[in-house]
Amino acid sequence: MDVLIQIAVFIILLALGYGLGSYLENRHYKSIRQREQQTRLVPLVTFGTKKYWPDDAQDAKLLVGSVVISIDYFKRISAALRNLIGGRITVYESLLDRGRREALLRMKEQGIEWGATQILNVRLETATIGGRAGDNKGLGSVEVIAYGTGIR
Amino acid sequence: MKYVPKEIPEGINVTRRHPLANFVYLLGTVVLISLLIFVALGYTASYLVTKISPETEAKIGQMLATAILEDELKDDQRIHYIEELLGSLPEANETIRLPLTIHLLDSDIVNAAIMPGGHVLIHTALLEQMKSENELALILAHELGHFQARDPLKSLGRSLVLMVASSLLGISTAESGGISKIVLMTSDLTELNYSRKQESAADLYGLTRIIKRYGHGGYSLDFFVQLAAEEEQELVKVSGYFLTHPPSKERIKELNIEANEKGWKMAGEPTLLPEWLYCPNMEPCEW
Numbered sequence: 001m002d003v004l005i006q007i008a009v010f011i012i013l014l015a016l017g018y019g020l021g022s023y024l025e026n027r028h029y030k031s032i033r034q035r036e037q038q039t040r041l042v043p044l045v046t047f048g049t050k051k052y053w054p055d056d057a058q059d060a061k062l063l064v065g066s067v068v069i070s071i072d073y074f075k076r077i078s079a080a081l082r083n084l085i086g087g088r089i090t091v092y093e094s095l096l097d098r099g100r101r102e103a104l105l106r107m108k109e110q111g112i113e114w115g116a117t118q119i120l121n122v123r124l125e126t127a128t129i130g131g132r133a134g135d136n137k138g139l140g141s142v143e144v145i146a147y148g149t150g151i152r
Numbered sequence: 153m154k155y156v157p158k159e160i161p162e163g164i165n166v167t168r169r170h171p172l173a174n175f176v177y178l179l180g181t182v183v184l185i186s187l188l189i190f191v192a193l194g195y196t197a198s199y200l201v202t203k204i205s206p207e208t209e210a211k212i213g214q215m216l217a218t219a220i221l222e223d224e225l226k227d228d229q230r231i232h233y234i235e236e237l238l239g240s241l242p243e244a245n246e247t248i249r250l251p252l253t254i255h256l257l258d259s260d261i262v263n264a265a266i267m268p269g270g271h272v273l274i275h276t277a278l279l280e281q282m283k284s285e286n287e288l289a290l291i292l293a294h295e296l297g298h299f300q301a302r303d304p305l306k307s308l309g310r311s312l313v314l315m316v317a318s319s320l321l322g323i324s325t326a327e328s329g330g331i332s333k334i335v336l337m338t339s340d341l342t343e344l345n346y347s348r349k350q351e352s353a354a355d356l357y358g359l360t361r362i363i364k365r366y367g368h369g370g371y372s373l374d375f376f377v378q379l380a381a382e383e384e385q386e387l388v389k390v391s392g393y394f395l396t397h398p399p400s401k402e403r404i405k406e407l408n409i410e411a412n413e414k415g416w417k418m419a420g421e422p423t424l425l426p427e428w429l430y431c432p433n434m435e436p437c438e439w
Contacts, residue, residue, distance in 0.1 A: 022171065033162070040157040078171065081178035090167040090174055097165045118155075 017073030025094060032101050039108045044122045044148065053120065057151035061114055065107030068129060069099050070141035099144035100124055107146045116150035123147055193317055197309035201302060206249040209305060213269010217255070225256040225276070230429060234274060237285065238292045241361045252299065266295040268304045279429055283374055284422035289365060290358050290372040297357030303350045351397050352406060359407050359416075368420030369411055376400045376407075 053060065071079070075091040082089050103124065111119050127143045204212075225231075234254045242248055250270040259275040266272050272295050282288045298304060362372045380400035397403070411418050 018171070033160075036160050040160060041155075043155045043157070074171070074175070078175050078178060081175075081182050084182055085178065088167055090169050091171055094166045100165075 013073045014077060017075070017077075021072030021074050025098065028098055028102070032098065032105065035105050035109070036101070039105060039112060042108055042112055042116060042119060044104070044108070044119050046121050053149075053151055054118070057117075059152050061111075061116070061150045062147065063107045063111045063114075063116070063119060063150045064145065064147045065103045065105065065110060066143060066145040067099055067102040067106060068141055068143045069095055069102075071095060076140060096126070096142065096144070099126070099142055100146070103144040103146035107148060111148075111150040114150060115152045117152050119148040119150050121148055189317070190314060193313045194310045197313040198306045201305040201309040204305060210250055210269050212305075212308070213250075213267055213271050216267055217269065217271045223258055225258055228256050230279065231256050233426065233429065234288075234292070237289055238272065238296065241289065241293045241296055241365060243361075243364065246300075248300075252296070264291050264295060266298050266304050268308055270299055272299075281375070281378070282425055282429070284371045285425050286362065286366055286369075286371040286422055287374040288425065290362050291375060293358035293361040294354045296361070297354035298350065300357065301350065301353060303347075303354065306350075307347065348398050352403070355403055355407055356410060359411065363411075363416050366420065366423060368417040369407075370418060370420035371422040373404055373407065373418075376404050380404060 071092070075095065078091045079089050104122070107122070108119065123146070125145045125147075127145070129141045129143055231254050234256070235252075238252060238254065248270075252270040252272055255271055255273050257273055257275050260277050261275055262277045262281055263275045264273065264278055272292070278291070279288070359369055359372065362369055366372075377400075383400055398406075408418065410416075
């Protein structure tokens with residue numbers, strides 16, 4: 001009986017995680033695609049060497065876009081199972097993809113509002129919040145920060 | 153140079169694989185592998201415990217018994233009666249590798265059990281339910297069957313192996329949420345199935361002894377009949393796979409089929425229990 005209750009709770013959590021998780025993910029992707037179309041006129045430019053900024057630029061500003069995304073129960077279990085077997089954690093790929101694109105978008109949107117014509121030397125960084133290696137009890141979520149120099 | 157934005161490509165960094173298909177594959181693999189490991193380890197443990205000498209078993213039993221048997225009723229005359237009844241059950245040429253000890257526990261829960269080292273636990277509530285000696289004898293013979301098959305040792309060995317294995321894998325530390333659950337549930341379910349087989353074997357052993365002792369199987373199944381009635385009343389019907397014991401109805405059916413095949417008589421006069429069996433120290437009392 002105990003085993004049955006355990007299984008039932010597990011399945012409910014899993015279904016909840018999958019249902020809500022994929023609904024939210026799809027909604028997020030829809031918004032990302034739409035906003036990427038809206039903001040694609042401002043180029044992100046990254047140079048390999050030190051360079052003077054373009055002649056027509058008058059003004060520069062540090063632009064930072066940051067987002068924190070949490071995994072859902074379904075992703076957590078899928079990834080934990082994957083830990084035993086090895087291979088690509090495909091469920092996390094979409095999570096990080098969303099994180100990077102959302103962070104870039106927030107940075108870009110901030111730049112557009114300020115009036116940027118280009119954003120130079122864009123960098124991406126990630127940080128985990130909770131769920132560090134060896135301590136996976138906490139909430140597992142990831143922060144993605146995108147930053148660059150906006151010019152106008 | 154003028155900047156001309158291009159179409160934004162989609163899905164470069166995300167593997168095209170349906171999360172559910174991915175999950176089913178992962179779950180299937182993990183369950184299958186843990187099943188194989190646990191079954192293999194379990195069988196190894198069951199095999200190894202057959203190599204344990206009776207002396208070592210007695211020591212193990214002593215250690216477990218001192219830890220568990222706190223509210224045991226000592227110097228109760230009923231113990232001697234039960235011991236005698238149990239002693240009369242094995243066949244004359246049957247070797248019992250250790251002397252069996254009866255422990256009478258004061259408890260409201262209807263239960264009987266056997267521990268490694270031949271410690272038979274009988275709850276007082278069980279005695280109160282008994283209507284005939286045949287009924288009590290079958291329960292004792294059932295526990296004797298477990299003892300002869302070394303079932304208590306086997307389950308001890310299996311749980312030890314499983315505990316060690318899962319702590320080595322780091323599963324027991326609840327490291328990654330649900331994983332421990334999946335792997336342990338798999339092992340739980342295989343465990344249950346194992347103990348159900350043992351129960352059926354012990355049932356059959358028990359009935360064989362009853363037939364030898366009383367010449368018929370009448371009244372011996374009363375306890376199962378009562379359990380079956382209680383199980384009927386339970387609202388939640390749990391599939392047999394999740395129960396440690398087979399459903400009582402099935403146990404009765406199986407035993408009757410077996411008796412039919414062997415030509416055993418399943419009806420006869422009951423042997424009455426001594427009236428004072430329900431009272432402490434077997435002193436005449438009102439109950």
